[in-house]
Amino acid sequence: MGSKKSDRREFLKQGAALAGGMTLGAATNSATGQLEGPEAFIQGTDELVGYGKRSRFVTSERIAHGGRPSPDTFGLDFHIAAPLQDSVGVITPSSLHYIGTTRGAYVPDIDPDKHRLMIHGMVDRPLVFTMEELKRLPSVTRLHFIECAGNRANRRHTTVQETHGMTSCAEWTGVLLSTLLEEAGVQEGGDWLVVEGVEEVKGASSIPMTKAMDDCLLCYGMNGEAVRPQQGFPLRLVAPGFEGIFNTKWVRRIKVVDQYYMTYNDFGHLTQDPVNAALGYQIGPKSVITCPSGGQQLPGPGFYEVSGLAWSGGGAVSRVEVSTDGGQTWMDADIRGTAQRMAHTRFSFNWEWDGSECELQSRCTDEIGQLQPSRAQAGEFFNQSGSQPRVRGQDNSIQPWRIESDGSVHNAIA
Ligand SMILES: Nc1nc2c(c(=O)[nH]1)N[C@H]1C(S)=C(S)[C@@H](COP(=O)(O)O)O[C@H]1N2
Numbered sequence: 001m002g003s004k005k006s007d008r009r010e011f012l013k014q015g016a017a018l019a020g021g022m023t024l025g026a027a028t029n030s031a032t033g034q035l036e037g038p039e040a041f042i043q044g045t046d047e048l049v050g051y052g053k054r055s056r057f058v059t060s061e062r063i064a065h066g067g068r069p070s071p072d073t074f075g076l077d078f079h080i081a082a083p084l085q086d087s088v089g090v091i092t093p094s095s096l097h098y099i100g101t102t103r104g105a106y107v108p109d110i111d112p113d114k115h116r117l118m119i120h121g122m123v124d125r126p127l128v129f130t131m132e133e134l135k136r137l138p139s140v141t142r143l144h145f146i147e148c149a150g151n152r153a154n155r156r157h158t159t160v161q162e163t164h165g166m167t168s169c170a171e172w173t174g175v176l177l178s179t180l181l182e183e184a185g186v187q188e189g190g191d192w193l194v195v196e197g198v199e200e201v202k203g204a205s206s207i208p209m210t211k212a213m214d215d216c217l218l219c220y221g222m223n224g225e226a227v228r229p230q231q232g233f234p235l236r237l238v239a240p241g242f243e244g245i246f247n248t249k250w251v252r253r254i255k256v257v258d259q260y261y262m263t264y265n266d267f268g269h270l271t272q273d274p275v276n277a278a279l280g281y282q283i284g285p286k287s288v289i290t291c292p293s294g295g296q297q298l299p300g301p302g303f304y305e306v307s308g309l310a311w312s313g314g315g316a317v318s319r320v321e322v323s324t325d326g327g328q329t330w331m332d333a334d335i336r337g338t339a340q341r342m343a344h345t346r347f348s349f350n351w352e353w354d355g356s357e358c359e360l361q362s363r364c365t366d367e368i369g370q371l372q373p374s375r376a377q378a379g380e381f382f383n384q385s386g387s388q389p390r391v392r393g394q395d396n397s398i399q400p401w402r403i404e405s406d407g408s409v410h411n412a413i414a
């Protein structure tokens with residue numbers, strides 16, 4: 001297993017090749033040689049002044065995930081995937097954040113002035129908060145990803161939106177759950193919490209007290225504004241690094257209890273197989289190359305910045321490696337900025353494509369030393385063998401992309 005740093009100086013030395021091999025820059029008028037101006041202007045409206053809108057030339061959209069249309073004929077939303085292939089940086093715009101629901105949801109239309117949060121159960125002082133009261137408390141702002149346990153790639157998927165679009169990363173603002181629990185006074189033996197959304201048992205999950213006291217956030221802010229209705233307005237739990245289902249949206253009640261409470265969320269997650277027996281809590285180290293990725297087309301041989309996202313429920317991403325030969329040799333990718341704990345981390349790798357068929361992969365290591373497994377290793381863990389192991393439960397295995405000699409990019413899961 002070789003390891004070689006993708007070297008910026010190497011890349012700079014290749015500058016001549018880059019300039020020669022690519023058409024850079026804006027369109028010029030062939031007659032005058034002058035840069036052309038815009039073809040039209042966007043008419044100002046009160047709406048656009050009040051709340052902006054993206055360019056009509058930018059058309060990146062979320063799509064239904066898992067073959068079930070959203071909204072369905074009854075107006076219910078199911079799973080909806082984010083367009084990771086178009087992502088830059090690490091923040092998912094709120095309008096493009098993936099949506100996860102436990103068996104379909106109507107998005108609640110909650111008046112924040114009427115909304116209340118109750119904390120009760122095994123506490124000394126049961127408390128009820130208005131949103132205004134919550135906002136007066138000390139707050140924190142943190143970058144965190146959320147990922148649905150259903151974010152599972154298979155060989156029929158063609159794009160990274162299909163293989164990995166059920167994760168997103170936002171800047172979350174809110175009150176630490178520990179602040180509220182300390183105020184309420186957790187009683188001896190209160191080792192679990194049931195965090196419930198406005199749909200009652202359907203939106204509830206059991207969270208260990210240790211996690212709640214460590215880093216859970218009750219958020220009213222997302223990417224610099226109020227949390228969006230689809231993400232849990234006016235208040236949602238962010239349980240950093242835990243499976244999506246624990247990140248209760250539209251939170252209205254937190255009950256401190258003495259044991260794991262079964263809820264609607266456990267339905268469908270219980271099997272005889274202990275490897276798969278329950279919800280999985282912490283997301284494993286995971287990464288995916290978003291560019292080039294399935295369905296994209298490389299115009300020809302030459303320089304490319306291979307770019308992707310890495311994350312882990314175990315902490316910050318400490319290393320990302322890229323392979324261009326189907327996982328035989330690995331080279332260190334550059335990590336963009338400072339990796340945050342339980343947050344998407346952008347990586348990049350300077351690559352010269354020689355035009356021959358090859359397979360790109362990425363794998364990540366997190367700060368506690370966990371290494372992302374290959375698909376075969378993950379299959380082995382789930383007691384599956386053969387060339388096409390079916391990864392059940394949470395799937396954090398390596399995603400392979402095959403580049404054909406014509407520059408087309410394909411999902412290479414066998
Ligand atoms: N109240 C409530 N919270 C919920 C759910 C739900 O259906 N109801 N779905 C969960 C699931 S399955 C996931 S993956 C995450 C998705 O969060 P997002 O829609 O903001 O991406 O929310 C979780 N929180």
Ligand SMILES: [Mo]
Nearest residue numbers: 100148149244
């Ligand atoms: Mo989910």
